Every structure is written in structure tokens, then in C-alpha cells.
Amino acid sequence: MRELILLRHAHAEPAVAGQSDVDRPLSPEGIAEAEAATAWLAAHVARPDRVLHSPALRTRETCERVLAGLGYIDSREDARIYDATPGELFSVIDEHGDAERLLLIGHNPGLEQIAALLSTGQTGDHRGLPPAGIVVLHIPKDCELEPGVASLAAFWAV
Secondary structure (H helix, E strand, O other), rough: OOEEEEOOOEEEEEOOOOOOOOOEEEEEHHHHHHHHHHHHHHHOOOOEEEEOOOOHHHHHHHEEEHHHHHHOOEEEEEEEHOOOOOHHHHHHHOOOOOOEEEEEOOOOOHHHHHHHHHHOOOOHHHHHHOOOOOEEEEEEOOOOOOOOOOOOEEEEEE
């Protein structure tokens, strides 16, 4: 069984005039959320083999908090994760099929849509993934990544 762990970035500061969305840092609330998510991961999920994150500052900072709490893990930035559609996320995840346990840190609506699509086969079947929310999906090891193939193993939110 492969495990796909989806972590939405924690709360970010609102954009200031002229600031790009990708440059928004975590807020103080977001820092606390990222630390809480890290603690939950450490207590409930086996250590990921690889971490992927978008280039947005808030996802990089969320990733840094996770790595500080879990220790060194191979982490990679992938620009396709930012503002990704479910199809783009499928491609990213497929390329890392060699990782038995993959943690993907990204954004909504893509993360909540991919969670719903993989677990139910429908993108509309989601209740939302709040900032720093975590979804853990189990995927059969030698199975093609397709709608409905995964089972929801855990859902956590601050």
C-alpha cells in the first residue's frame, strides 16, 4: 500500500499592496497551525519518504516547520503544485510513484479536489480542507492513479 499525505499550507498573511500571492508568508496563527500539523504527523503517520511543495512562500514555510519537526526528508519544490488542477496534481504524484509515502504540501482547491477525486471518484464530494488540514490516503501499491482508487485513512484539522 502506498500512502499519499496531503497537507494544505497553514494560514498566510493577507497580501499587501503590490505583493504577489506567492510571496505571502505564514501569519503567527499559521506558524502555530503548521507546528500543530507537524505534531499530528509525527504522532499518527509514518515518516514520509519524500515531501513535495509549491514555490509559494507559505508552503515553503509550512514545509520548513514539518521538516524541523520530523527531521531530514528529501524535499522538492514543484511549481506545478501552485494553483494546480486535479489533473496537474495527478501528474506530479504519478512522477513520484517510487515513494512509498509521499507528502504533498499545496493549496486549495486543488488539494481538496484531488482528495475527493481519489477517494470517491467525484471532485464535488469534499467538505473542504482548511489551512494546515491533513488528508491521508491509501493507494494500492501496483495500481494506476485514477479516480476512486484510494481509501481515506485519516483526516485532521486544527
